[in-house]
Amino acid sequence: MSIPTLEQRPTHKLLPLLRSEVSRITHRRLVRVMALILLGGIVVISIFTFFMHSKQLASAQEQLESNRAEQQRYWLECADSAPDPDLAEKFCGREPATQPLERFDWGQDDRYKAYEVLPIALIGAAIAATGVAFLIGASSGGAEWSSRSMTLQLLFEPRRLRLLTIKWLGVVLSTTVLAAVAMVVAVGFGALTAQLRGTWDGQFAPVDELRDNLGQTMMLMGLRGLVLVAAGATIGYAIAMLVRNTGASLGVAFVYFVVLENGIRFALMRYGSEPYMLSTNAVAFLFPGGLEVPGEEAGPYAESTSVDLTNLRSFVTLSAYTALLSLPAAWSFSRRDVG
Amino acid sequence: MPVIEARGVRKTYRRRGKPPKAALDGLDLVVDEGGVHGFLGPNGSGKTTMLRCLLGLARADTGDMRVLGQQIPHSLPAVIGDIGVLLESPAFFPPFTARLNLQLLATAAEIPHTQVGAVLDVVQLTDAADERVKGYSLGMRQRLGIAAAMLKQPSVLILDEPSNGLDPAGMREVRQLLRALGDSGVTVLLSSHLLGEVQQICDTVTIINHGRVVTSGPVDEVLKSQSTGALAVGVADAPRALEVLVTAGFAARIQDGHILVDRVEDGAVVARALADAQLYPSWLMPQQVDLEQAFLAITADEGGVA
Ligand SMILES: Nc1ncnc2c1ncn2[C@@H]1O[C@H](COP(=O)(O)OP(=O)(O)OP(=O)(O)O)[C@@H](O)[C@H]1O
Numbered sequence: 037m038s039i040p041t042l043e044q045r046p047t048h049k050l051l052p053l054l055r056s057e058v059s060r061i062t063h064r065r066l067v068r069v070m071a072l073i074l075l076g077g078i079v080v081i082s083i084f085t086f087f088m089h090s091k092q093l094a095s096a097q098e099q100l101e102s103n104r105a106e107q108q109r110y111w112l113e114c115a116d117s118a119p120d121p122d123l124a125e126k127f128c129g130r131e132p133a134t135q136p137l138e139r140f141d142w143g144q145d146d147r148y149k150a151y152e153v154l155p156i157a158l159i160g161a162a163i164a165a166t167g168v169a170f171l172i173g174a175s176s177g178g179a180e181w182s183s184r185s186m187t188l189q190l191l192f193e194p195r196r197l198r199l200l201t202i203k204w205l206g207v208v209l210s211t212t213v214l215a216a217v218a219m220v221v222a223v224g225f226g227a228l229t230a231q232l233r234g235t236w237d238g239q240f241a242p243v244d245e246l247r248d249n250l251g252q253t254m255m256l257m258g259l260r261g262l263v264l265v266a267a268g269a270t271i272g273y274a275i276a277m278l279v280r281n282t283g284a285s286l287g288v289a290f291v292y293f294v295v296l297e298n299g300i301r302f303a304l305m306r307y308g309s310e311p312y313m314l315s316t317n318a319v320a321f322l323f324p325g326g327l328e329v330p331g332e333e334a335g336p337y338a339e340s341t342s343v344d345l346t347n348l349r350s351f352v353t354l355s356a357y358t359a360l361l362s363l364p365a366a367w368s369f370s371r372r373d374v375g
Numbered sequence: 376m377p378v379i380e381a382r383g384v385r386k387t388y389r390r391r392g393k394p395p396k397a398a399l400d401g402l403d404l405v406v407d408e409g410g411v412h413g414f415l416g417p418n419g420s421g422k423t424t425m426l427r428c429l430l431g432l433a434r435a436d437t438g439d440m441r442v443l444g445q446q447i448p449h450s451l452p453a454v455i456g457d458i459g460v461l462l463e464s465p466a467f468f469p470p471f472t473a474r475l476n477l478q479l480l481a482t483a484a485e486i487p488h489t490q491v492g493a494v495l496d497v498v499q500l501t502d503a504a505d506e507r508v509k510g511y512s513l514g515m516r517q518r519l520g521i522a523a524a525m526l527k528q529p530s531v532l533i534l535d536e537p538s539n540g541l542d543p544a545g546m547r548e549v550r551q552l553l554r555a556l557g558d559s560g561v562t563v564l565l566s567s568h569l570l571g572e573v574q575q576i577c578d579t580v581t582i583i584n585h586g587r588v589v590t591s592g593p594v595d596e597v598l599k600s601q602s603t604g605a606l607a608v609g610v611a612d613a614p615r616a617l618e619v620l621v622t623a624g625f626a627a628r629i630q631d632g633h634i635l636v637d638r639v640e641d642g643a644v645v646a647r648a649l650a651d652a653q654l655y656p657s658w659l660m661p662q663q664v665d666l667e668q669a670f671l672a673i674t675a676d677e678g679g680v681a
């Protein structure tokens with residue numbers, strides 16, 4: 037027995053460390069299973085969606101037109117009985133003939149409406165990927181502690197913040213790549229469905245940004261989705277670094293989302309807690325232009341105010357949450373005894 | 376210049392509901408270059424704690440530590456590439472194979488993957504290299520830990536109970552490996568409870584208890600310091616010989632049919648005293664102390680697990 041000779045002394049470079057870290061993550065079975073579930077789930081839902089939509093564009097269109105025509109007839113009758121033609125709209129509501137066709141859809145229009153559903157598919161994929169990213173982050177961090185392999189790695193790279201940063205980067209990199217694939221698959225299937233069994237009619241767009249420029253708006257949503265996924269992975273990893281255990285990290289997340297957030301909603305919504313909820317901000321961050329959410333109630337009989345949760349505002353809130361968890365995690369990792 | 380030089384290291388663990396406990400209480404550890412240095416002490420005496428402090432895993436309260444001349448923990452990154460470590464039970468990721476575990480470490484340090492195969496070969500894990508560590512036996516894990524410690528081809532090897540769980544053949548291989556490494560100029564710091572092993576392969580030892588050094592130095596000097604200087608004497612008429620020796624002022628007694636004389640500087644003095652009384656010793660044998668006896672004597676005074 038003798039010790040084998042090395043030609044080159046061990047190095048301490050960032051890129052090899054990152055490569056090793058990504059390899060460590062992607063070799064984990066849980067990560068592979070989660071990736072498979074995420075992508076498989078998206079594919080299954082996409083196929084389902086495909087078959088739920090009908091190709092009969094023409095008949096749907098005709099049906100809606102006849103619905104509108106029927107409404108128009110009722111409206112004209114109503115307008116006739118109005119005391120003054122100028123007051124017709126006040127008495128009978130808006131004239132159906134001037135209204136967009138989709139208002140008259142009573143379930144007959146089975147077309148896949150790209151402008152309406154594609155953004156939802158993207159948001160759905162991004163949020164599912166964020167959950168997976170959290171799980172991967174938490175379990176990567178937790179597994180490191182339970183197997184004590186963190187100790188071993190510190191014997192190869194003792195600079196703790198450097199090691200932690202690279203490990204965090206590895207988690208973020210792997211999860212965002214997975215999320216990007218998930219979003220592309222979801223939107224790709226959606227586009228295919230729209231092509232074969234739906235419509236690219238811009239009038240179905242829920243907001244102006246989407247109607248005006250679907251491609252660019254979706255692209256920006258996708259990028260925000262990646263940021264959200266990175267935040268999810270970071271939060272998961274940070275919690276695991278703090279509690280040094282996967283199960284406990286998942287427990288913390290469960291308690292937060294299921295117990296704490298709903299509890300706060302129930303108890304404090306009228307005091308304006310909604311704009312500070314993590315899940316609300318996650319959706320508002322993805323949705324083009326943000327969301328309008330309930331704010332503080334002005335008084336027992338007054339209408340409740342609403343808060344414009346813009347993308348920027350929710351980004352700031354999400355960042356604050358992420359920083360609130362990851363800075364103490366980094367600080368504690370850099371100081372606490374290991375192993 | 377010593378390879379490892381630690382002076383006055385203190386480390387206190389806080390305990391819930393109890394006063395803090397000093398695991399290291401001003402410990403000194405000096406290891407010169409090359410050879411095998413034993414680091415001994417009863418359970419809980421602070422060996423692992425000291426090694427963790429030396430490797431930057433635990434933070435010492437006070438004390439000055441240097442490895443290869445570099446201040447620890449501040450300049451540890453500068454020398455970590457030269458230090459191979461096995462700490463108590465090795466820490467691998469159980470669902471991964473042994474090979475993958477080592478490859479991940481190798482990749483990070485840009486060590487060629489051929490080295491992984493080579494170190495696995497050294498510890499005779501080649502056949503099991505592609506099995507998950509989860510299914511490894513205690514001894515196999517230990518072998519893998521030793522392989523990981525050698526991955527960097529270190530000039531300093533720090534091993535905390537490397538023989539733990541090894542079979543007799545494995546222990547012997549490790550012994551031979553460490554001795555060969557020590558001879559080739561590698562500095563080996565070996566913490567072990569197998570005192571026979573330590574006595575066989577170590578050049579120097581440091582024995583600690585309750586976080587403090589009790590004795591330190593070359594193995595034979597430590598043994599000599601604990602030697603009572605007893606001399607066993609074989610003589611036909613033991614009762615008479617005893618009478619003669621006691622009368623001559625020796626602290627002697629009969630044991631197992633021969634005479635045991637304490638604190639003898641020179642055996643000739645005993646032989647002459649007997650010969651003057653017409654008693655001729657058939658043999659004289661100085662009583663050796665082995666490391667186990669020395670260790671027990673040195674660490675006995677305070678007693679108990681720390
Ligand atoms: N993480 C910890 N928290 C609290 N006390 C600790 C911790 N680690 C070690 N100790 C205490 O420090 C003392 C020294 O422990 P250490 O593990 O260094 O002993 P050791 O010499 O390695 O023992 P052994 O021969 O059993 O391996 C013990 O009293 C132990 O209880």
Ligand SMILES: [Mg+2]
Pocket residue numbers: 422423424463535
């Ligand atoms: Mg120990």
